[in-house]
Amino acid sequence: MSRLLSVSRAARLVGITRGALQKRIRQGDLQSFEGDISLDELAKLFPDTQLEDTSMLEKMEQFIESALQRARYKKLSDLTLPTPETLVARVRSLSREIISLQHTATLYQDAFERLSKQIQTIPLDSPEVTQTALNALQHRLLIKPAAHIHSDSEENLFTTDTLLRLMMAQVHIQPSGEEFYIEGDTSILESALSAGLPINYGCSNGNCGKCKAKLISGEIHQTRPHDYILTNEEKSNQVFLGCCHTAKTDIIIETEIAGQSSDIPQQSITAQVKKLESINEHMQRLKLRTPRTQRLRFLAGQSARITLPDGAEASFSIASCPCDDMNIEFHIPTDITANFHQQLQKIRNADKVELKGPDGDFVLDYHDSRPLIMIALDDQFAAIKSLIEHAVSLELAEYIQLYWLTATPADHYMDNVCRSWADAFEQFHYHVLTYDTQRSESVTVAINEIMQRHPADESALYYIDATPDKRASIMAALKAAGIEDERLHLNQQ
Template sequence: MPQLLSLSRAARLVGITRSALQKSIQSGQLSTFEGKVTVTDLLRAYPETQMENTTMLERVERIKIEAIYEQRRSDTTTLPHPEILMARLTKLSKELVSTKNELKKYLELIEALWQKITELEQIEDAQLRSHCHALYEWLVSEKQSYSQIINEAVIQLLAKDTVLRIMAAHVKLIPSGHEFFIEGSASILEAALQAGIALNYGCSSGNCGLCKARVVVGEVQKIRQHDYVISEAEKLMGYKLMCAHTAITDLIIEAEEAHHVTDIPFQQIEAKVKKLEKVTPDSLILSLQTPRTKTLRFFAGQMVTLRLEGGLSGHYFIASCPCDGRNLEFHLDQSADNSLTELAFKQLKLGQSVNIEGPKGDFVLQENSTRPALFMAYSHGFAPIKSLLEHAFALDTIASFHLYWLASHENGFYQNNLCRAWADALDSFQYTPLVATNDELSLKQALSSILLEYSDLSRFEVYIAGPELFITVVKGLLQQHQLPTTQLHSAASA
């Protein structure tokens, strides 16, 4: 039986994204067996694979990392902690010794079988002698074909796989089948969230126990103490807190995940103003930080209510990705008719308390869809689109992305450099800024260029966010170009 690799591991070995690998499968360039690929088929599809061929993968990883705030990045490093490295090396050494012993036994068995067949070829029964000779010829042929399969390229790929197993552990979740890698000394929970997977959790610091899950296969190691007490019965069943453990070996974990907006509870959290960045005269990026013991769970594209002491409040889309529920980003538009926004531009101070209530809304990524995606935002409607994009980058299942950002003037693209950086770093991502005033005629003129490029939208998922008029105009035009209503997702901003 040839060695099989999961799609996540195969993509990592040849240094491409998982979505790029899925393109090869869909085009027929690469075949799969029970959702996996063989080493030989992988090398046949990507013959240029080298040990150092990780450029595209590194680009995607950089995008994921830059979606997380600096303070959180400092908590983890690229290399695992020495204790974790030692544990992984010890485990692999034991596997190597066991494998070598098994191989020795099989080689001895084959040699004995070979000798028996040679002896049987001397018997008088011509028919039996003929069968023995045929079996001997088959063994010779199999030995030669095996030698051809195990060539230098295969050895190199398997060696790279071993190195990756030391540097990063692979995790598969059941029953969902989601997969991700644990880099550095990150906890299982941190790695899952960074990969865009909505594991169940609460505080992420070992107090609440909501991230408790059962390790079905593999070994883990505790990386931080936790106050939550796991019962002896649960320990015997393999339950661990995902926020307090990392992986020593590849894992299979039985864990709860949120699959729908109704799976995430309503939360009330008191956060602090961490940063106020006025990026243009009309745009303010507000960064809030929750306590270490209480992070916000949400889906990309959702909104919350922000409330100040005294009752002043407003509804805002979260502009950051769910990979870091402690550090939250909001984009405030000074032209919006909102008293909290007006106060934020003039009086809000660092360290000031802001109450968060939510999340709410169903403008979320269609995670089970692998269709190419178009994202369209008008002005500060970019906030939920940014969250969706960062989440999509983390999931790495969408074949291609194209972002159209419309604004009434050049200053309206208040994070233009970020979008251009994404386009430079990701081969599958395109970015087009378009200047258009928020009136029906100007919007239709701007959108006509999009429809010229994508005349048939039947195979796309489309996400649009912006003022009500923008949503209405876009919906009307897109549905005239074969876009099914089930593939059109929208969110109206103030």
């Protein structure tokens, strides 16, 4: 009897995204049983996956590290070790699963043998053809349990999966169905945020109670002794704080996740300047760091208002991923208001700035795994960058096409980042296009060219970020090409 795996665990095992594996299921290449995939079916579809062959994982790791400055897909040898106590709990949990599988296999074998004996009682004077069929059936029944010899690839996947289960616990969230992994003794909250899931939280240190969740199954371990915010009734009902607990075994929890921008409250926080640098003569990058206990909750694609120490204020799209919410990045054009620009040039590392937000609903639906076509016009790239990083972090889309349309090639101010994504991530495709500023219809012509390249993408979602003067013509061209409103997302910020 083959082990059953969730789609996200199976995708991780063979080193592809969840969206890409879901596509294989939709195409009928792989069967899923009530949302799970059998290990032997997976091994048949990916026969070349080897325990030592981590090239796919390394490829993903390279992408994530280069693009997002952090690693989610690691070689087994690089994973943080769980504590001995956690390791013992996971070994026990796996042992229970193996004993249960052995028990089920024994029951099947008994049933096969009983059925086989009954077949032997059938009179031998049955018509020859029936007898032949019965003999063949009896033979199959007798050899079935022993004949399920695992292929090399299935054994490799089984071994890798077992090692991963020992090193990392899987968390399944109800009712949303999202899943993520916990490495070492990282808290459940930290791990969910790193996976890009906008789970509810506030202080991150056990004081506010906003990260409450209910344990449905599995074992958790308290890593911080702060749970006085919980009532005795909540504790006896298996309610716990995500920021103060890690998972000992695979767990199922019940908690709320922000599904839309209106689920995220307005916040006002003080952040520290980490770095201000020039990207090119038209654009600067401001990197901020928030305190661990007071981070900005936001969804990819949203914006925030910055107030500088001398009082100048302006709103900008957030250019970083919510999966790394202590490090926030903004792209600030040098032609911003003169007052803001001048005050910005005076700030130094470790200066304090105020952040208010988030704003806007140019966000992903992270239950939607349809392909994504992103169109950035001129210097409107920050929100698109955040969306791409979040989609990758969530392993969301089947694939992502980025079209960056500018007046000159030099205006692709993060061309190197986009190229490194395209090199490292086979589901990401990057295209640069230029338009003629002297011809008003030139942007429409470029959009039509994009549409001609994707005639088959009838389900793709479009995310467009453009300056206000070009939005109407872009939307008109996309609608004229037959893209319904439901698939069009325009950044209005």
